[in-house]
Amino acid sequence: MNESVVVYRGFRYLKVATLLCLLAIVLYAFHTPIGQPNGGSWLGYGLGGIGAAIILWLMWFGVRKRRYKPGKVKLEEWLSAHVYLGLALIIIATLHSGFQFGWNVHTLAYVLMMVVILSGSFGLYAYVRYPRLMTENRRGQTLDGIFTQIADLDRECRDVAMRLGDEVNDAVLAAAQRTRVGGGLVRQLSGRNPNCPTLAALKLMQKLAAGPRHDDAGVRKLVQLLAKKDDLLGQARRDVQLLAMMQVWLFIHVPFTFALIAALVAHVFSVFFYW
Amino acid sequence: MADHFTVAIIGSGPGGLSAAGRAAAAGVSHILLERCDHASDTIYKYQKGKLVMATPDVLPLRSDFDFKMGIREDILGTWDRQLEEHKVNIRYGAEVVAIAGQKGAFTVTLQDKSTLTAEYVILAIGLQGNINKLPVPGAELPHVQYQLDDPDEYEGEHIVVVGAGDAAIENAVALAKQNSVTIVNRSGEFARAKQGNLDLIRAAIEKNQIECYYNSSPARVTEKTLVLRTADGEAEVRCDRVIARLGATAPRKFVEACGIVFPSPDPKALPEVSSTYESNVPGLYIIGALGGYPLIKQAMNQGYEVIEFIRGNKVEPADEPLLKERFKGLADVTVEQVLATIRANVPIFSELNPLVLRELMLDSIVHTPKKGDIIFRRNDYSNSFYTIVQGEVEVRVNPLDDSEVVVLRQGEFFGEMGLIAGRRRTATVVARQDAILVETQRRTMLKLIASVASVKRQMDAIAIVRQIQTYIAPHTPVERLYDMASTAKLRRFKAGEILFSQGDAGDSVHLIRSGSVTVSRRIGGRDVVLSYVASGNYVGEMALLTNAPRSATVRAAVATETVAIDGKAFVDLLGSDPALRTEVEAKFRDRLEINERMERAPEAGSIIQFLIEQGVGEATDVLLIDESLCVRCDNCEKACAETHHGISRLDREAGPTFASIHVPTSCRHCEHPHCMADCPPDAIHRAPNGEVYIDDSCIGCGNCQRNCPYGVIQMAAPPPDKPGLFSWLLFGLGYGPGEDKRLRKVHHENVDKYGKHAVKCDMCKDIEGGAACVRACPTGAAIRVDPKQFLSLAKLGT
Incomplete structure (x- = not known):
């Protein structure tokens, strides 16, 4: 019923991009420039011009995505084209360079472009892979629903802990008040929290239940409740992790695009200025 | 010698008041006779603070007295003031016991034996002077009453309200705030009540604020109890007070004694009047509820008009x-x-x-x-x-x-x-x-x-034939369908109710004329849904064609109405029309095949079952999100807000998910929209392409929000303007595309300025390219579908 951007309209834009690349390769193969292949030949200028135009058009996606104007073309079509034309740049820009690399602004632009394309490729992978994992992890619940359950468990834990002495009470209180889901980027991406107060409280209860307070029904109950809460926390952290994975690549993709533009301007300017 | 007037007006309700006002203004000698010590006793006896409606809205008021929608006290206050201003000659405590004589010389006798004479008499006594009493022993006890003035006067009592109309519901709900209230309903539902009251009483019963006895009627009243006759025998209900709201009928004896003829012996019958409101007794006029026009505004217009008729003036009706x-x-x-x-x-x-x-x-x-x-x-x-x-x-x-x-x-x-x-x-x-x-x-x-029963009857009779022709036998001459149509019955089913069960004998075919059904079969001890059948199709022909018991169970997915056609008549028709038989058999084979394939692909059936449970069965266009593609970017919500005055009408995250199909909180544009049911300004419409939308005449009452079972209508004011996209993109001004939900709590300015109005999805009906949520989805996860086409093996069995 639904079509992903990868297969959109029977791979329409894969076909367009492949055609473009094949054309470039064939021309490159039959082209006999003066000296070694370089960006200064007619084919080099042609490929450079096409590449630059594609880059500017790909950048416009950021605006198109946020302009909700009337029109028949769906954003999905834009994204499908964005993906395949972006990948086509690998070949077009490489041929444009004539495989001449060095420590200069020209190669800098090339490297920045490759970073943008690679980060975008990860984005595509994330978009294809993670949505399903996220749904499976949710098990039909919403994140808010999970947090509500956690809050209920906290209340229950504190009621039980009330009668069990300071040590237990402090641990349960800490678990209720200082447990965090998410946080900094690394924490979000890891999907774990090794210093989680809930986990600490759970371990303490397990220790007590196995040893000195093995016949205390309250402690046993807390083991049960905290284990359930730990499960839910794992679920919530996994949710946050997957969402972060689907977004984190944009923190490379977008800034590097702007860096690429700066380098591209320098590249074009220097080529014409020092000609 | 008795006083003499040109016109004697009996009863000072809206009609009588208005007539007297016109007579006073026109200088006609008149007297207005009122039984009580105050005017308009019916409205006087309304519950304190009751909102009195001025329907029909489109009808202009024509009277020397003012009247518009308002609370009881204001209306009565205005009328009392205008009685004096217009110098109306009103006599209180004057109960009329007899009217004799003829046009030009009527004699009106009062309770105190005094008489007066008049050339014309206008009967504006309404019906409420003759309210129906409890017809049971003990009805005369002092704690049995027939009206409720101020519900706040009672506290901590056990009160039984008898009746199922608007008055009974309003009383019961108001009393339940401070008392323990039981309501007694003679039938199984509250069919006569307005939608608003219906919702109130259902909610109160559900929350146990009011106890309800259905299918019950009072048997006798005692000092501390009311004995009820229920479906399960007698039941005794403790009560300190009984309030009976049983409606009213014409005071027939009195009216007949005046010489007026009733058209039938039915106790609900009303006398007939001419187009100038004159009864069969020349010179004796009837206006208001007794003449069949129970609305206040109608009665007031009649009061004005009847005086003009008597003066010999021809007046056009107010709506002319x-x-x-x-x-x-x-x-x-x-x-x-x-x-x-x-x-x-x-x-x-x-x-x-x-x-x-x-x-x-x-x-x-x-x-x-x-x-x-x-x-x-x-x-x-x-x-x-x-x-x-x-x-x-x-x-x-x-x-x-x-x-x-x-x-x-x-x-x-x-x-x-x-x-x-x-x-x-x-x-x-x-x-x-x-x-x-x-x-x-x-x-x-x-x-x-x-x-109006006659309208329904005529419409159904013809609609049944046409539905059979359109949906079953489009090429059969209509004359050949009459026999079959005459055996057909209309049947209603509630959501979830069974039309017929697997194993039953096949005796009829159901043509679904509104609603939809699911077909399921018991396999391995559980119900497996085989298909969803929308209105405009028929079910039940299989058993008739194969002469076997029902092979599946058919259940109403939503409230459904079918034309149940007698099996024999159906088979006879097929026998006489080979072409039709071929067509029906072809459809039958298709169904068999689909059923077989569905049995082997039970997951598709589970999805249908899930979507039906979400109410998708009554949708005409529903937003579904394929969660295996959705990257949770919320661009659908942002697009919705950006194209709809800054407020998103869909909530992507909310709503259930099954097998990666997510049903977000968003309008489904129901076949029979619940939101339309009770919209006072009639602001909710269906556009030619099916979009259900709210126009600018919304008054912000919130009825539609309460009536929508899917929670897709919000009451909101537009958020403040924000800087354009590039200001945000390049300079970080504003909060970017989409709705900033935090703003809802803090921006009071527009709420005060514009007030809150109902907002909902209009399926982007005026936007080229259609639904913005779907167009703005970068991964193709969001789609809008018509369940009629979508809930099928072809779409789900992959």
Whole structure:
């Protein structure tokens, strides 16, 4: 019923991009420039011009995505084209360079472009892979629903802990008040929290239940409740992790695009200025 | 010698007051006789603070007294003041016991034996002076009462309210705040009540604030209890007070003693009056509820008019200018002539009383199409009802062949299929010659069907034949269908109710005329859904064709109405029409095959089951999100907010998910929209393409929000303007695209300035390219589908 951007309209834009690349390769193969292949030949200028135009058009996606104007073309079509034309740049820009690399602004632009394309490729992978994992992890619940359950468990834990002495009470209180889901980027991406107060409280209860307070029904109950809460926390952290994975690549993709533009301007300017 | 007046007006309700006011203003010698020590006793006895409505809204008021929607106290206050201002000659405590004499010389006798004479008498006594009493022993006990003035006077009592009308519900709900209240309903539901009251009483019963005895009636009243006759025998209910709200009937004995004749012995019958409100006794006039017009505004207009009639003036009814405007497309005919023509030419409207017909016409449009003009097209989503006053139309029933037509002539109607099913038009209708058509709006027509039995009867009789022809036997001549149609019965099923069960004997075919059903079979001890069948299809033919018991269970997915056709008549028709038999058998084989395949792909059945549970069965267009593609970017919500005054009408995250199909909180554009049911300004409409939308006349009452079972309507004010996209993109100004939900809590300015109004999805009906949520989805996860097409193996079995 639904079509992903990868297969959109029977791979329409894969076909367009492949055609473009094949054309470039064939021309490159039959082209006999003066000296070694370089960006200064007619084919080099042609490929450079096409590449630059594609880059500017790909950048416009950021605006198109946020302009909700009337029109028949769906954003999905834009994204499908964005993906395949972006990948086509690998070949077009490489041929444009004539495989001449060095420590200069020209190669800098090339490297920045490759970073943008690679980060975008990860984005595509994330978009294809993670949505399903996220749904499976949710098990039909919403994140808010999970947090509500956690809050209920906290209340229950504190009621039980009330009668069990300071040590237990402090641990349960800490678990209720200082447990965090998410946080900094690394924490979000890891999907774990090794210093989680809930986990600490759970371990303490397990220790007590196995040893000195093995016949205390309250402690046993807390083991049960905290284990359930730990499960839910794992679920919530996994949710946050997957969402972060689907977004984190944009923190490379977008800034590097702007860096690429700066380098591209320098590249074009220097080529014409020092000609 | 007795006092003499030109006009004696009996009863100072809205009608009598208005008549006396007109008489006073016109200098006619008059007397207004009131039994109580205050005017308008019926309204005086309304519950304290009750909101009095001024319906019908479109009808202008014509009276020397003012009246508009307001609370009881304000209205009575205004009238008391105007009684003095107009110098109305009113006599309180004057109960009339007899009227004798004739035109020019009536003698009116009062309770205190005094008499007065008058040339004309106007009876404006209404019905409430003769309210129905509890017909049981103990009804005379002091704690049995028939009215409730101020519900706040009672506290901590056990009170039983008897009755199921609006008055009983209003009393019960108001008393339940401080008392323990039981309501006694003679039938199984509250069918007579207004939608708003219905919701109130249902909610109160559900929350155990009020106890309800259904199918019960009082047997006797004792000092501390009320004994009820229930379906399970007698039940005793403790009570400190009984409030019986059983309606009222005409005080027949008194009226008949005046010489007035009733048309039938039915206790609900009312005397007939002429177009000038004169009864069969010349000079004796009847206005208001006793004459059949129970609404306040109608009665007040009649009061004004009757005095003018008596003065020999010809007055046009108050709605005359409005009707003239309605009829201005017709050359040189009076309103009276148009109404007479409609009444004479259109049987379905011929039994309506003049006032109801006028009101109906105020809510209708008169069209004068020329030969060849298209009235509506197949698949349009309009759902108004048309009657042919003059001329002919042709119904093009075959989408592939415009020459296959059914001709409808003067007096017939069309458009009822869309009205009943809540779905798209099934045919294109074209004027066959210059014609005059009346188009009546959906809500008006539904009200009429609900309130006038003759309209419903005539409409159903013809609709059944047409539905059979359209959906079962499109190529069979209509004459051959009459026999089968005469065996057919209309049957209603609640959501979840079973039409027939697997293993039952097959004795009938059900044609679904509104709603939808699911077909399921018990496999390995559990119900597996095999298919979803929408309105416009039939079920149950399999058992008849194979002469075997029912092979599956059919259950209503939503409230459903079917035409149940007798099995034998159906088989007979197939026997006499080989072409039809071939068609039906072909469909039958398709179904068999689908059922077999569905049994082998139970996950598709589970998805259908899940979507039906989410109410998708009554949707016409629903937003679904494929969560295996959704990257949770919320661009759908942002697009919605950006294209709809800054407020997103969909909540992506909320709502259930099954097998990666997510049903977000978003409008489904129901076949029979719940939101439309009780919209005071009638601001909710269905656009030609099916979008249910709210127009600018919304008053912000919140009824639609409460009535929507899917929670997709919000009450909101537009958020403040924000900087443009590039200001945000380049300079970080504002909060970017989409709705910033935090703003809802902090921006009071626009709430104060514009007030909150109902907002909902309009499916981007005015936006090129359609639904913004779908267009803005970068990964193709969001789709909008029509369940009629979507809930099938072909779409789900992959």
